[in-house]
Amino acid sequence: MPQHKQRPNPSQSVSPGDALPTASRRQVLVGTAAGLAVVAAAPVIAQGAGVVASAGAGDQPRPDEGDQLVAHVRDLRSGDIDVFVGERQVRIRDRAVAARLAAAGSGT
Amino acid sequence: MSSHREAPEISKDPVADNTDLYAFVSPDRPDTVTLIANFIPLQGPDAGPNFFEFGDDVTYAIHVDNDGDAQPNVTYEFRFSTRLRNRETFLYNTGPIRALSSTTWNRRQFCTVTRVRNGVRTVLGSDLACPPCNIGPLSTPSYGGLASAATHNLGQGVRVFTGQRADGFYVDLGSVFDLLDLRPFEQLHEQYGLGTFTGPANGVNGTRQLNVHSIAIQVPIAQLSRSGGMPADPASPSSVIGVWAAAYRQKVTIRGASDGEDIGTGPWVQVSRLGNPLVNEVIIPLGHKDGWNSRPPAGDSVFAEYVTHPEVAALLPSLYPGVFPNLAALNASGKPRLDLAAILMTGIPSGLIPGFANFTGTTQADLLRLNLAIPPAGSPSTLGLLGGDLAGFPNGRRVADDIVAIELRAIAGVTYPLVDPTFTPDGAAGVVDDGVTTANLDIPYQAHFPYLGLPHSGFRTPAA
Numbered sequence: 265m266p267q268h269k270q271r272p273n274p275s276q277s278v279s280p281g282d283a284l285p286t287a288s289r290r291q292v293l294v295g296t297a298a299g300l301a302v303v304a305a306a307p308v309i310a311q312g313a314g315v316v317a318s319a320g321a322g323d324q325p326r327p328d329e330g331d332q333l334v335a336h337v338r339d340l341r342s343g344d345i346d347v348f349v350g351e352r353q354v355r356i357r358d359r360a361v362a363a364r365l366a367a368a369g370s371g372t
Numbered sequence: 373m374s375s376h377r378e379a380p381e382i383s384k385d386p387v388a389d390n391t392d393l394y395a396f397v398s399p400d401r402p403d404t405v406t407l408i409a410n411f412i413p414l415q416g417p418d419a420g421p422n423f424f425e426f427g428d429d430v431t432y433a434i435h436v437d438n439d440g441d442a443q444p445n446v447t448y449e450f451r452f453s454t455r456l457r458n459r460e461t462f463l464y465n466t467g468p469i470r471a472l473s474s475t476t477w478n479r480r481q482f483c484t485v486t487r488v489r490n491g492v493r494t495v496l497g498s499d500l501a502c503p504p505c506n507i508g509p510l511s512t513p514s515y516g517g518l519a520s521a522a523t524h525n526l527g528q529g530v531r532v533f534t535g536q537r538a539d540g541f542y543v544d545l546g547s548v549f550d551l552l553d554l555r556p557f558e559q560l561h562e563q564y565g566l567g568t569f570t571g572p573a574n575g576v577n578g579t580r581q582l583n584v585h586s587i588a589i590q591v592p593i594a595q596l597s598r599s600g601g602m603p604a605d606p607a608s609p610s611s612v613i614g615v616w617a618a619a620y621r622q623k624v625t626i627r628g629a630s631d632g633e634d635i636g637t638g639p640w641v642q643v644s645r646l647g648n649p650l651v652n653e654v655i656i657p658l659g660h661k662d663g664w665n666s667r668p669p670a671g672d673s674v675f676a677e678y679v680t681h682p683e684v685a686a687l688l689p690s691l692y693p694g695v696f697p698n699l700a701a702l703n704a705s706g707k708p709r710l711d712l713a714a715i716l717m718t719g720i721p722s723g724l725i726p727g728f729a730n731f732t733g734t735t736q737a738d739l740l741r742l743n744l745a746i747p748p749a750g751s752p753s754t755l756g757l758l759g760g761d762l763a764g765f766p767n768g769r770r771v772a773d774d775i776v777a778i779e780l781r782a783i784a785g786v787t788y789p790l791v792d793p794t795f796t797p798d799g800a801a802g803v804v805d806d807g808v809t810t811a812n813l814d815i816p817y818q819a820h821f822p823y824l825g826l827p828h829s830g831f832r833t834p835a836a
Contacts, residue, residue, distance in 0.1 A: 265431065265620055265640050266444055266668055320639035334624045334637055348624045348638030 316344075320352030337362050374541050374649040374775065376413035376579075379661030382644045386412050387427035388619035390646035391584055392541050393434075395615040395740050395768040398590055399748040400820055404529065405596055407434050407448070408588040408771070408822065409617035409646070410539070415583040418830040423464055423505035424536065424585060425481050426452040429636050430619050432587055437614040438598040440733030442670035446596055447488040450534060450587050452502070454481050465504070465511050472501040472521050480504075483534045485526065485589070497526045503535040506583075508831025519826055529592040537586045537824035538815040540771045541649075544806040545578025548776075552684070552691050556807040557800075560692050575807025580814060581828050587617075588822035593744050603745040606762075607722040612730050614719075614739030615768075616669055618645040642666055647738035648716050648766065649775045655682050655716075669737035672717060676736055679716055680708035684783050688804075698798045699785045711787040715766050724790050728762045742768030754810060758786065771823050777805045 333349040343359030374392045377383035382390075394408040411432065415424045426432070431451055435444035457478045458466070467476030484498040503522040506515050523533045547553040553561055555576070558569040596613055597603050603611035621643050622636030629635040644665050646652070655678050656664045664675065689700035714720050717736040722729035730741040749763040754774040756764025758781060765773040781787075784801035810817075815825035 265433065265449070266435065266447070266618075266642075332635075332637065334626070336624075350637065351622070351639055353623060353638050 316357050317355040318352060320350070335365060337365055340366055374543070375646045375651075375653055376541075378653040379644075379656075379665050380658070381662040382665055385621075385643065386414075388430045388621060388643050389413055390617055390619060390644045391539070392649065393615065393617045393646045393740055393769065394771055394823075395613075395742045396770045397593070397742070397744065397746070397748050397763065397768075398821070399752075401590065402747055403594075403602065404590050404592050405613075405742065405744065406588065406590045406821060406823065407436075407615060408586055408824065409434050410537075410541075410584040410586050410824075411619065412585040413539075413582075414579070415536070415539075415585075416833065417506060417581065417583055417828040418833040419505065420507070420830065421462055421464060423479075423507065423830075424583070425454060425479075425505075426450075426483075426502070426534065426585055428452050428454050429625075429634065430621055431640055432617070432619055434587070434589065434615065434617045436596050437732070437739065438596060438610075438612075440609060440612075440614070440735060442614060442668070442672075442732075442735045442737035442739060444488070445490060445598075448496075448589055448591075449486040449488065451484045451486070452481055452534075453484075454479065465507070468510060469504050469507075469512050469518065470514065472503065472518060477504060483532070485532055496530060497524055497532065500524045500532065500534070505536045506827040506829045508829055510831075512829075515829070516826060523821060528595070529590075530595070531590045531821060533586065533588045533822040535585065536583050536827040537822065538813075538827050539579040539582050539584045540813070540817060540824045541579055542577045542774075542808045542810065542812055543579065543776050544575040544808045546576055548806055552687055554780075554804065554806050556805060557692065557695075560695055562691050562693055573807075575805075575809075575812065577808045577812035580812065581833060583827040586822060586824055588824075590821050597744055603743075606727060606743055606745040607729050608745070609729075609731055609733065611745040612719060612732050612741055612743050614647075614669075614732050614737065614741050616645055616647040616739050618642050642668070645669065647740050649769065650779050651679075651716060651738050654684055655679055657683070669739055670735060672738050673736040675738075676713060676717065680710065680713050682709065682712065682783055684780075685709065685785075688784055692800070695800045696784060696798045698796055699801065702785060702788065702795065707792075709783075709788065710791045711789075712782060714790070715782060715787065720766070720790070725757070725762075728757070728767065730767055740769055741766070758782070771817050772810050774809060776808070780804050780806070 336346040338344040340362050343357045343362040345356050345362055347354045376391045391410040391413045398404045398406045412424050434448045436446040438445045464479050465477050469477045481502040483500040485496045487494045487496050501522055503518045506512055522535050525531050547555050555573040559571050594601050598610045620640040623638035623641050626635050652661055652664050686703055689696040719731040719741040721731040730743045732741055746762050749761045753759030753761035754772050756773050756778055758778050764770055765775055765778055784804050785797040786801045788795045817823055817825055
């Protein structure tokens with residue numbers, strides 16, 4: 265949705281991939297399934313995963329977001345991963361997590 | 373068409389597809405503005421067993437800018453929820469639907485309206501019943517009453533309706549997209565040596581007998597204007613609002629995630645938008661239409677070249693040899709169509725048309741610009757400004773405005789003298805048309821909110 269005037273980035277959520285704002289580094293939940301992964305339960309915490317950007321409705325997880333999220337590995341070599349949860353998108357860079365998701369996707 | 377299935381991606385997602393946008397000072401309540409955004413194009417009325425409905429997984433919005441920067445000052449968001457009474461029947465209704473509360477109505481839909489003003493979200497109404505689709509004399513025996521009951525007063529002078537209506541937009545869809553054939557003049561078409569047409573023919577309304585889903589909201593002008601009051605000076609930029617509608621989906625969809633139903637996750641992204649009619653339809657090229665739908669109007673300067681050198685202006689002299697010589701010369705000069713840029717992207721400055729302006733500033737954006745200080749016309753012309761009616765398109769847009777004729781004639785050159793008084797439009801430019809008018813409508817408009825006619829009945833489709 266377009267942001268209203270007092271918000272900092274009016275075009276952000278119209279095309280969030282183009283203009284993701286920088287966020288502070290913090291740990292994020294990353295699913296354990298593969299590549300384009302749907303995780304319905306038991307997400308794990310990826311220690312040390314860096315949040316490079318986020319977009320959507322607020323930075324903090326919401327109680328109604330449940331325990332489902334989607335991880336999109338954009339680039340396996342760099343470890344760029346988009347995590348979609350609730351109404352938010354968080355971009356992290358973690359090659360180890362990307363490699364684990366790829367391994368899960370290949371069944372190894 | 374105005375914006376029905378106008379881009380490759382959104383043509384595959386009709387539930388989120390903007391078809392038309394209207395914004396006008398309400399003729400029967402001139403202290404209010406009516407905003408109507410239509411979605412879900414080309415509905416065949418006999419649509420059982422699953423009749424048309426809004427998407428529970430779509431956020432619909434109507435945005436209003438009142439200070440000229442093409443950013444929303446006021447937004448009305450519409451979200452829908454569908455409820456099923458009985459999962460063990462295939463029927464939409466198990467008996468006549470005599471009221472919105474009828475227990476025989478199995479699959480119902482409800483709307484929540486939220487206003488976002490300067491970042492503050494206020495729920496104006498929730499659990500607002502939508503009417504059923506117009507099924508037929510057994511299922512919806514008193515359809516007018518059902519539709520009337522679905523107009524909800526939200527307080528502070530705001531009323532809303534969300535549901536099926538007859539498509540009030542009229543166009544000869546079949547001929548226009550057959551290489552810009554215009555039936556009243558088709559004998560003049562180049563015809564590629566086929567010799568198909570030997571004389572003029574009457575236009576055919578391509579949206580006849582079809583329905584859409586309308587989101588209509590009527591709001592006191594003072595709640596939308598920059599000043600917070602009733603603008604009185606038509607020459608003042610602060611009297612003008614810019615309106616656009618859009619639809620948003622969550623960025624990720626997981627098919628069949630929940631008992632066969634899809635679920636969405638992630639931030640909302642824009643998948644459709646609409647300001648002026650026909651812009652994404654016939655001005656933006658195929659390779660950019662999907663991108664246009666995903667972008668905010670404040671960035672429309674990147675599309676300005678397509679407005680100032682429109683493909684249709686080049687096609688008319690080519691497809692109708694000898695009919696538009698002055699337009700051909702204008703095209704050959706390479707001069708930008710600053711008249712069209714004003715009409716579609718900035719509004720028309722004061723001083724060009726006596727008593728009229730809808731200029732919002734230098735920000736180029738496809739917005740439907742409405743001058744709130746111009747009252748409704750006593751005798752409206754469907755040709756709007758071209759017909760000498762200052763209250764009609766491109767001053768906002770009313771449901772009956774003949775936007776195909778208006779835009780065809782503007783592109784053909786009749787508005788170019790606004791920026792170059794030495795230019796003489798071709799005689800044909802003043803009469804070019806697809807031959808379809810309000811006389812081609814089967815169901816009339818209404819004189820009151822929500823103004824669009826009742827939807828066509830499934831039982832009576834195809835009409836005799």
